[in-house]
Amino acid sequence: MLPLPPFDLKDVQQKLATHFRPWQRSFQFWARAVDIYTGYKVFQLRVILVKDVKKQEEMWERQHEVAAEKIYAMCSDLGGFFLKVAQIIGKPDLAPAAWVKRLVTLCDHAPATPFDAVQLMLEMELGRNVGEVFERFDVDPIGSASIAQVHRARLRGDKTDVVVKVQHPGVQDLMMTDIRNLQAFALCIQKTDIKFDLYSVTKEMEKQIGYEFDFMREANAMEKIRRFLYENNKKSPVLVPRLMQDIVTRRVLVMEYIDGVPILNLGAEIAKRGINPGGKIAEAAKQKILQSLTLAYGQMILKSGFFHADPHPGNILICKGSEIALLDYGQVKDLPDELRLGYANLVLAIADGDPIRACESYRELGIGTLSKCENEQYELFKLAETMFDTKLPPGVTMLQPFSEGSSIKKIAVEAFPEELFSVLRTVHLLRGLSVGLGINYSCAEQWRPIAEEALFRAGRLTGGLFKLLSYRNGGSYSAVH
DSSP, X not given: OOOOOOOOHHHHHHHHHHHHHHHHHHHHHHHHHHHHHHHHHHHHHHHTTOOOHHHHHHHHHHHHHHHHHHHHHHHHHHOTHHHHHHHHHOOTTTSOHHHHHHHGGGTTBOOOOOHHHHHHHHHHHHSSOHHHHEEEEOXXXXXXXXXXXXXXXXXXXXXXXXXXXXXXXXXXXXXXXHHHHHHHHHHHHHHHTOOBOHHHHXXXXXXXXXXXXXXHHHHHHHHHHHHHHHHSSSSOSSBOOXXXXXXXXXXXXXXXXXXXXXXXXXXXXXXXXXXXXXXXXHHHHHHHHHHHHHHHHHIIIIIISEEEOOOOGGGEEEOGGGOEEEOOOSSEEEOOHHHHHHHHHHHHHHHTTOHHHHHHHHHHHTOEEEEOSSOHHHHHHHHXXXXXXXXXXXXXXXXXXXXXXXXXXXXXXXXXXXXXHHHHHHHHHHHHHHXXXXXXXXXXXXXXXXXXXXXXXXXXXXXXXHHHHHHHTTOOOOOOO
């Protein structure tokens, strides 16, 4: 009789934990999501009994604070994909102030992978020891996000520093589980509370995040965008890291190190330099930052159609002379020409305050709506501004797209093209940055000349010839104000 193989209890425990981890995460998500959702539904029943408006506002503020703690705990404990969820909803123009204050601290605060696992990943991917490739490699990461972490290092035989992006081991399967749970939750709430095609949005998120696990694809995207911006401007409006071509694999990416301050730390940096945060110098710097980002995105989306689709604060550095560096090209989008030109048409409609053209653009883009109001055209235009422009109405410091008086409550969005989600998210992230910087502006107005050029080149705009020639012969984009 053959002897039985040795029984390794730790190995069995590890395999069971790995097998049941997706189920455990699903249970944790649903338990917490249902708790947050029902908390709001019960609160709505309580608050309608209170007649005093000021007291209602105080009650809402307390409820948002309670929910913010629960959302923060869920995103922080589960990590992974939920850190991206925190980035999306934790914006000052969209979420309650209590949510923003709590969730903004989660930006780039994912748990770091231990260095021994990072070293193993590097040696597996590069086929060489870390010491053979790098003269110096910092053990502590500069930052850690949901999919990867980055380390500062120096290549052998080189005098400049590089950044090494290394994927967290085993993260892909868990993130896909998280996304499918969110899709199911989206289906539930879009049938009850939010009349918006959230499911299509989550499907596009699933597709985009799936791409982020291939660093070779990211490297190609980074080079393509870098080349486009540098070739189409005397000086690129944003800095794009230079790729180290011979050190790229599916799970490891090496690029130049760009020195700068994260945009979230801009206020502290201004104060550190003894500059009055409310003075003219600080205001001019903020305007230059926002103008550079807006120009870069306008050119990428409307002129090329191939764009960086993740401008959250963790991916933006402020460099010397208020220059901007745009990092992390894992999420990019390549818009088909029909959607790019349809969106250019919508940009002109918003910039010109043209409700009829906005309605036509919605139909052209395949955005299906169902009206619940008499003044459909007016409300549809307001919806277009809410969804696709950065400008806030006079006296408004924060949009509440899903409040009772919002256009989304009056006009249900029943169908939304998945491919447009990246444009929508980009505009909303730009709006969040503008609110954070204290500058109210319209990206549609800034993008008007680029939209005109795109439509003119496609033969869809003849009346814009004079404006186009003026723009091409020295006309400039108006200052953000």
